[in-house]
Amino acid sequence: MPNRFDDLQREQQHVLHQIHVRERLIRYSIALFVPVFGVVAVLAIYADDRDASTLRVVIVSVTALSTIPMAVLMSRVDLGPVWWSKQAAIPGINTAFLAYADIGVTVILITFVDPSAALHGSALFAIIGCYAAHFVTHRIRIVHMVFTSIVVCVLGLQMWLMNDDLGGACYRVAVSLLAINGTVFLLSIYTDDFQHALRTQLKLANTDSLTGLFNRRGFEYWAGSLVVPATRNFGVVVADIDNYKLLNDQFGHDVGDQILRRIAESLRGVTGDYAVLARVGGDEFAFATDLDRDALVAVAERMRMGCSSYWHGRPVTISVGVASCDLHGPGSTTRAAAKEVLDSAITAADDALYLAKQAGRNHVRVVDVDAAGNPA
Template sequence: MLKRYRYAAGATDFEVAQVSKLQRQIAPLYSLLSLSAASLAFTHRHVAPTVLTLILPALLITACIVRTVRWMMMPTDRQVTPAEARGLLRRTLIMAGILAVLFVSWAIALDHYGGPYEQGHVAMFVAVTVLGCVFCLGYHPHAAALVCAIVIGTFLAYCLSKGSEVISAIAINIALVTGVILKVLRDSFAGFLSLELSQQALEQKRAEAQELSEENALLAQTDPLTALPNRRYFFAELDRLLADGAQSFTVALLDLDGFKPVNDTYGHAQGDQLLQIISQRLRHVGAGEMVVARLGGDEFGVLMRLDARDAMARGQMFCDIVKEPVPLPEATVVVGCSLGLASYPDAGQTAQDLFDRADFALYHAKAQRRGACVVFSSELEELIRSEQAIDSAFQAADLDGELSVVFQPIFATRELELVAVEALARWESPQIGTVSPEQLIAAAERVGMARRTTLTLFDKALVGAARLPQNVRLTFNLSALDIADEVTVTCLLERLAASGVAPRRIVFELTENSLITDIGTARLSLERLRNTGAQLALDDFGTGFSSLSTLHELPFDILKIDRSFAARLNDQTGRRLVSAIRGLAQTLSLQCVLEGIETEQQLVEATLAGFDYAQGYYLARPGKIEDVIESLGKHKRAA
């Protein structure tokens, strides 16, 4: 009758479920045994000895009560471990065998006393009690089979030995019924086993799916290159801080200074490694309650549970650690960073306001205090409002009527002959008055009107150029957005062709910072412009944005030296530096223009340094085209 069930390999959780089910059947099992034993002892109290009707039943019933209490005292606040479950099942099997031997031995001993009724009660006790116990042990089929084998086997052998046909038939009938019940029990337990294993497999799949989901969620919130939290996680944490009602915290935005040249010079692989090293440093400084995230490119975000003053000190630590040399496989490089801070609730009370104000503080830091921390303040708030007013006025502006250009002459240093004029943008708004060229271009880019602004100014510059002698060139400034926009470049070429001005008279100027945004796009745009016969000039050279490789990679004809170098012509070191730059331009076969000449001495020093062309207030201030034409006439009459 004993059947060895084969559990799935490693199905230890099934044994835990088996114990959990069995625990609910133990109380009915021992209650049945105790009541049946008490009933059998009661009916034999007058015919059997006291030891069989009182002492032995009392001991057996006490054992049942003890076992019931032991099972009921099992902790319900935690699940038993697989090892504990196996131990319980093993002890239950042993106790089932011991109790089966004791109870059947006691019943057979009582069968020797009394008449047919008492003996019939013994048979009934064996049959009903063992079958009840089998059902109660349904979740432990080994124990059920063992009980049946001991009780029914012993009772059947005893009945057959008595030689009574009736008693033997009863015993055989009980054995057959028990066998059928064990078969049903086995099938039922097999179904339970299959169901439980299926549920465990399903739970395992669910757990794996949950784990995979959590991993995907983590990946969705992690930057794959640096392993820092990404932009999505950063904003989620910012929203959580606001929702939790934090008293004070600071949003910091950090942008690397000088990363683009490293990326362009040494390649993207080296640039990626640089970002990884910088990220490790930022993570180290931000360890604790801070959230350091990579927002994209070389921009990082930090959430600090600090007020503005403490955040400023910690922000300076970020700047200092970023400035430390970074060893890369091909070279050791040094980059810096600028930081913008916005504190809650002073700078803003929504996530978008805090981020925008931190971004504006970062923009101000990179423009005015590169490499430093800037906290958003009331002064910056006024500047924002000023920009908003400019943007609003620009969107409503009549560009043809409000925009104009003035022209600043460029002279040959030795003959002081006019060789070119630079077209400079002007905006006179009827709403807010005169707006500087820098604010004009920035506003045009912010409101998405950069192309229209550039083309309007170019049209006006071409009109002025048409009135100048054929030997006087026109230089026109382009922004980073202009050279990155193929449509803008196409429109410039179309307007130039329609104007009647010879392309050889046009010089397109580009500042260094406009070039470093995208060397590849800049090269294509510059080649299109130069192929018409126009010349190209690199403006404000020496301000620290470009490298020597830029001059080799891009097809420039003219190098315009930043005005800051003209002021250094008064000292020997400055003169040597300016001469070196002039020598560099000569080596690269570039014409060289020195900007910012404001004194006669500077003009003399520039001429002695070998500069053929100069520009500045000492020579001529920007003016209308009529002023340029008039000065040309005076020069001819003087000659």
């Protein structure tokens, strides 16, 4: 498959357009948890037996109040792309949020007079770890785990020094580390394996098993994605094996499949990485590209000549229809508009293929259209 279109952004769009995730529910739930942490921070003022100092009240109050604007900000972050690619529309916001949460909880914990109570509060890191497991990269997860582990160990050391209770300190530290790091570790395994399985299933759903090319579904999606960033030119080429039914009937389906695979390899060698190539029907292939008209026709001719061969003395050739579309401007900006352009180009390419068949097969014919599908 063309590597050019296998970039992270289009892959995540491909995934998110084909699966239904309750992204808003997840987003608003996370946003709701942020001020809840602020409420817990306020309650922490009264967690110790001693009266809270003015400095502690100020630190905790400022930290708690900061959760309100952070909650509003997180309610606006689309978590679908972040979950799939670990990248947000606001660069680094997912990592910044994790750092904010880790540092905020740490600030609250170090204000505790009783380190054993602080160790109990370190359980909040486990909730933050849920976010880390799903929405940041492996490297950032490790940083989170190392940072929170250091905080827990320091609190345990303080507990031991203050209470001279090594066994109790070790027990609390061990439980906290297990809960915090275990949450991140197990959820990370789950989300990574789930994404791998999903990526594999979507690849199978959009790939022709015989040739390894895109199928019609994959072609329509990726070719439509190509329309969006196109500046002026967009073209679709449709190729059909001449007299394929006769070849299939004479030599059998196994030979017919071998011919299809051979044609697919020939087309892949000609189109390279600058086109979306697919098997869209029984013996019909298509590719889409942003080449201009002259380059598009030249590629179509190379396709025709490259696929010409003989099988047990019988010629194997293809007929090719080309639709060259001039978009006149910045191109489509929506999926719906891109689909209209693609549908128009496919229809025009089919018309051109019919003309190539009428001309006696083993020919290339071109139809020029505008973005609305009208003859140019």
